Amino acid sequence: MDDLKAIKLQAYLDGELTGTEAAEAAKWLAGDPAARALATELENTIAAVRGIGPELKLPESREFYWSKISREIERTAAVAAPAAAVLWWRRLLVPAGALAIAAAVLIPLAAHYRQAAEPPLAAGTHSSTYSFYSEEGNVTVVWVHANEGGTANGN
Amino acid sequence: MKRAACAYLLVWLVIAASFFGVAGAAETPGELKVQIRLIWGTNEAKPDDPKLKELEGPCKGWMQKFKWKNYWEVDRKTVSLPPGQSKKVPVSKLCEVELKHLDKQNFEVKLFGEKKLVDHRMRESLANGRPLIIAGDDKNDSAWFVVITLSPENDPAKPVAAAKP
Helix, strand or coil: CCHHHHHHHHHHHCCCCCHHHHHHHHHHHHHCHHHHHHHHHHHHHHHHHCCCCCCCCCCCCHHHHHHHHHHHHHHHHCCCCCCCCCCHHHHHHHHHHHHHHHHHHHHHHHHHHHHCCCCCCCCCCCEEEEEEEECCCCEEEEEEEECCCCCCCCC | CHHHHHHHHHHHHHHHHHHHHHHHHHCCCCCEEEEEEEEEEECCCCCCCCCCEECCCHHHHHHCCCCCCEEEEEEEEEEEECCCCEEEEECCCCEEEEEEEEECCEEEEEEEECCEEEEEEEEEECHHHCCEEEEEEECCCEEEEEEEEECCCCCCCCCCCCCCC
16 A cells, blocks of 8 residues: 555544545545555554543644744844945945846746746646655655546646 | 947946846845746656656655656746745646745745645745655646755855744
8 A cells, every 4th residue: 555545544534534535535445455454553543542642733844833933932032133234326226237137037037938848737726635744754745636526737 | 439438337337237236136134045846757758858857866865755656857946035025936837836935944835726726734844955845646647746945056154034023
């Protein structure tokens, strides 16, 4: 069984799937002995850890949550740094410079977008997402799932 | 003669203005470059398309976690974002991501499909080379991946954005 299926099964057991997705998972669970074995294992684990401590769910990833704590610590300890002095004439030159380079940048950029490939990608409007984090790879993955009635590639 | 001198001065003024314009733009404190790569995963052999490139760097390792045999880089874009600012970046004809630089190396990512918001819950720290991968199934048992990382062009010595009060 691949990792994605295992994660989906876990989401189903946690009650995170709804509608068609939940029905599909239930059907799959009923017909696949390997899925049932994993489900039993997961349910045993859930039963074993239930009640050990309060369940706290964070809306953000733990790195982001920690960064908020870190920000607050720094905010309270921060000493306002003196703003960098900017010469008045340089302020005038910034918009002038931007105008001068705008034509040079925008024309090739527009040409680039005209020539850009059409990659096989367009998230459909009838989509749901679920995310998971690989501690081993330090990677967060958000999987966009096209529900029935919509398509992941919009084609 | 006087007219020639004026023209000469004007040319130099434009060159100097361009230089200071670029320098001024690059000096925004805490500004970070973010790289957005579109990757296609498939079990098929490489199609005859010169735009598809081999994966390189740590991205190759991240993709090995998934089930497909081959992965090709379809497109790559880099955007610069000062803290507090957001930008929409098209990744295909119908799909785009909106990146908001919250502060430090923290970003909020919104995914739009056909101009409609698909997911708005993604808030990630991209510190230490950590990627955010948005992915989905595609036709013919293939898959697409949008890999968002900090660009290696960022100066590691440059201080990250200050915390907001």
